[in-house]
Amino acid sequence: MIDWQLVFLGVIAAAVVVMTIVQIGVLLAVLRSARQLVGTVQEIRQEVRPLAEKAHRIADDAARAAALAVQQVERVDRTLAATSERLDQTLHVVQGAFVEPVRQGAAVVSAVRAALSILRRPRDPRPGRDEEEALFVG
Secondary structure, eight states: OOOHHHHHHHHHHHHHHHHHHHHHHHHHHHHHHHHHHHHHHHHHHHHHHHHHHHHHHHHHHHHHHHHHHHHHHHHHHHHHHHHHHHHHHHHHHHIIIIIHHHHHHHHHHHHHHHHHHHHHSOOOSSTTHHHHHHHOOO
């Protein structure tokens, strides 16, 4: 009779050998894939490095431009503030030199008109008539 234990032992040994061969094949495939992945990563790094450097340069240029813009805005603000202050001073000088004499002249003209209106009023030969007319009701 056939010794079944030996047959099963042979089948187990053959299965272990096949599993070992399959595992070695899988290991080799993983190693090959890892090498390809490393190569691809290196290529990507080489291609991305110039782009990253450009991005850094662009960011630096943008920061410089923003700083210059801030300086220009501050300069314009100072100029506008100084101009506004000078304009206020000029308006005060013009008001003092032009408006005040006009007001004084208007006051003189009003005084002259008042004096002329007093002189133009007709004189009534009868004194006290204005008082009688004021008291008249009717």
